[in-house]
Amino acid sequence: MVRTLGSTSEFAKWNNIGGVSDDWQNRPTTDITFQNCIIANPLYQQFGAHTECVNGNWSWFYNLFANSRSRNPMSKINDVFVNNVLYNCSAGYTTHTSTKFKHDIVNNYFIAGPGSGGNFPWYQVDKNQSIYYSGNLYDSDRNGVLGGSITTPYWYQGPGTILTSPWSPLTTNVPVYSPAMAYAMVVSTAGALPRDEMDALVISQVKTLGNGSAGTGPGTAGPDSSFYSSQTQTGLGDNGFGTIAAGSPPVDTDQDGMPDYFEEAIGSSVITPNHNAPVLPGAFVPASPSGYTLMDEYLHFKASPHVVLPMNGTADVDLRQYAAGFTVPPVVYTVLSTNGVTAVLQPDGHTVRITPGTDYVGRAQFDFRVSQGGGIVMTQTVLAVVSGLLAAPAAPADLQAAPVSSSRVVLTWTDRSSNEAGFRIERSSDGVNFVEIASVGANATSFTNTVAPSSTYWYRVRAYSLAGDSPYSNTADVTTPAGLPAVPASITATPANSRVNVSWEKSPGATGYRVRRSTVSDGGYVTIAYVSDASFEDRHAVNGTTYYYVVAAVNEHGESDNSAAASATPSNAVTYPAEDADYGGGAVFENTNGGFNGTGYVNSAPSGSYLQFDDVDAGGGGTVTLRFRYALGNTARTGLLIVNGVTNEINFSSTGAWTTWVFKDVTVSLNPGTANFIRLETTGQDLANIDELTVLGTAVSAPAYPPVIDSAGMFNGQLVVRGFAGLPFQPVVVLASTNLGLAPSEWTPVSTNQLDSNGAFHVTNAVDISVPQRFYRVQVP
Incomplete structure (x- = not known):
């Protein structure tokens, strides 16, 4: 027998659980139990569990x-399905087989979510099946209150055999709870338990x-009928899987996989590897029948x-972590029996403080x-173990707190x-x-630590371990400076033909942003623009050159x-994956034939289907090349190519195999920029499988940037002006005026300077410091 207890199966790329035998007489998949498991978020075909074996017996509790x-x-398969919960599934319990099987389906709860449809909670339950069903509930109203009504199998192609009692003795030999209790x-x-971020998201x-x-992320009721196509959609750390905090392994002197504190508590040896030894008297698992080991x-x-707690120590246990499903008031916790410890419910009503007897070392527990x-x-x-080998860590020392900006404080300690x-x-x-x-x-x-501007904070730190917490460190206080905006986050740079689109998240308190660019990754940034919104299109980019961008937020307090x-790296070759385009009329996304780029390709139907690429970037426009990457079996196909409303035939030659990908080039005329759409249609023949479209556009002449002043001020009686004009080695003129309302021709030139190779300037010039206020502008002659 195989028994899976308390596991999690998520983000598998076909079935989260697969148990299928193609040789049921010699290699059956049978006598398998899944119990207390989370089975969620499958990818691609998005199947929960596929079980198939002529003589197989499975159970789910x-x-x-x-x-x-x-x-x-x-x-x-023959199965027992008792006290399970199904939430937000498009299709529920399914049989659909020509083989006769027996099913016990008892006291399960089916709950509709955003992705549930007409095939939930039952789907294709065949007339050749024999089913005992009782007490199953379906909550369909999505009102946030558990309140289901009785549901019975929906028979597919006619009613099957309804059993009047369970076929399996397992159904009545395990505790069976009401659906609400389940x-x-x-x-x-x-x-x-304890649940990681991914499981916690599913439960929420x-x-x-x-x-x-x-x-698909925190704060939602779950995905719609598209469900998950990638774990990254959760928005959690570690590429969407959630972050698990690293820790330090406990001391294990004999390296037998059991830490010293546990072996001491149960009376085992900490110096002799004995993980395969039989359990000792008083074990948390039965000593009879034999077979259980210390491990x-x-x-x-x-x-x-x-x-885990130290001898003569205490530990607080928050019982809510073990009762997340209990939310209907009044929620009441009660300590029942104890063994080896006292357990006292604290005034908050959900925390239990446990204390072992004086100098006690060993196993303990409370209910x-x-x-x-x-x-x-x-x-x-x-369960609890009390060990004399545990000691609380020493307190950290020399805590210091220092502001590094108006919104960040760095703590350091020893x-x-x-x-x-x-x-x-x-x-x-x-x-x-303190919190x-x-x-x-x-x-x-x-x-x-992320903090608010113009605020004072006090900090303290303590170490913790299985033995408990250390004393506190010294207290350190810090006051943050006023008003600087937060550093822009999530900056992205997207290449296009002769330009780069830069975007970022808005910074609270910012009135504008300075965009800086370099052609090296480790510095040399010069300001190329000052913008008020959280995006910028760099049109002064040369195809084939890699550019690096940073952004600083600005307000009245500074930067x-x-x-x-x-x-x-901008390029005149812009590629559009077919799976990201608009398709329909029978065209479908697939990923079964290998060799494609990206996540898949689009397969069309013989007639009426389409695949359309919108907002296609042709750079400077005019005559460009459309390059389709495709695969086609042994027969050439003809369809329609529609370019900005103009229709022509397009022929795809055979590639010899559906896994062989080649290119089809078509010369067309497109509008400048992205005011273009490319559409393929079928008119009686299904076209090739389309992987992607690459547009080989014409380069765009980079316009000159208007000059930008990055900073201006007085230093030792001299004017210092820094900025960017985007025209390497060209002269730049700095103008000054005491009246901002004068026409540009009325401003006075104060300096002429040569731009460097990046198009940046740094002007230093003597001025009359007796003038109380001056305004500066810069122009390229």
Whole structure:
């Protein structure tokens, strides 16, 4: 038997779970159980679970299926499906097979989300199936309140056999809960605990019960019927998978996989590798029947709600982390029994402080009950080990806080311990009441905090470990300077024909932005524009040259630091992936035939389908080349090519195989810039599979930049003006006036200077410092 407990299956590229045998007599997929698992967010075909074996037996208890298109599960097998929760699936429980199977489907909860449609909760349940069903509920109204009504299988191609009792003894040999209790329990316990960012996102979407905006990231009710095509859509760190904070491994002297604190607590040896030894009396797992090892006990301990505390120490346990599905008031926690520790519920009503007996070392545990409105009750056990080998880390020292801008403070400290798991950072706005704002990993000695301008903050830091927290460091206070805007974030540079489009996120408090450019990655930036919005089109770019861009935010208090750099290399060859274009009328996205670029290609239908590329950039316009990358089997095809409303035939030659990709070049006339569309249509023959379109446009002459003054001021009685005019080695004239309203011809030249190779100027010239105020402008003669 294979049993999967408390696991998570997400972002698989076909089925999250696949259990199929093509030789059921010799290699059956059978006797498999999934229990307390999260099965969510499959990619591409977006299937939850595909199970298929003529003589196979599978069982599913207390699992969560979420954000999946179909096969939730595909049950071409004998199965038991009890107390599962299905949320935001397009299609639900499915059979669709010519083979007869038996199914027990009992007390499951089906809950509609933004992507649920008419095939949920039942899809293609065949008439040759024998099913015992009872107590299944469907909540279809997406109102944020759990309130389903009875649902029974939707029979496909005629009714099947309805069993009057379960076919499998497993159905009645495990605890069977009401659907409402199953929902609360699954949301509380499915997957690995404590939950990582990815699992926490899925659970947060489920808890909306469909009442929220469709989306793929935090704060949404889950994706719409498109579901997920990439894990990056979550918006989480680590490329969308979520960030897991690094830690330090506990001491394991004998390197047998069990840390010393655990072996001491259970009476094992810390110097002899004995992970395969039988469990000892009092183990967290049964000693009879035999077979459980010390390693089994350790893994059971880590997989269960658990806590580690030092001899004569204490630990606080927040019970809410084990009861996320209990949200209907009143939510009440009660400590039941204890063993080896005292467990006292704290005044907040959800935290339990546990304390071992004096000088006690060993195993311990306590049980608690959580209840909510409607009479839903769950009991859980929290395991504990108490070790005399644990010692709290020493307090960090020499804490210092320094502002690096109006919006950032850098903390530094000295790490005075070698056994911490990390550091907790606390902040106060009055020097009295502190709140934890972040934690960092072991051996860290600095942290950067985002703050508000013109504000005073107090900080303190303490180390933490399994043994508890250290004393606090000294307190450090800091006052941020006034008003500088935040550094622009998320800068991007997108190349086009003879230009680069630069964009970034707006900075709070900014009134404008200086855009700076360089042809090297590590400096040499000169200002090329001052703009008020969070984007800029650099039209002074030469195809084939790589440019690097940074942006600084500006307001009346000054200028922020430069942003991170973004780079781009403009080119007259602009490529448009077919999968990003507009297609329809039977044309579909595919990725089954290899050799394509990007994520796939577009396959057309014989008649009425289209593939249209909009906003096609032709650079300077005129005669350009359209280059289609395509694959076609053994027969040439003819269709229509429509360019800005003008229709002509287009012929695609055979490539010999659907995995062989070649180019088709067509010469056409296009408008300058992006005022163009290219469309392929079918008129009786399905065309080639189109991978991408590349437009070989004409280069655009780069216009001269209007001169830009980056800064101007007095230094030691001299005028210092810096700026950019974009015309290397050309002269630039700096003009001055005491009256901003004068015409440009009435301003007085004060200096003429040569631009450098980047088109930048730096003018220093003596002026009359007795004049109280001057205005400066710059022009290229």
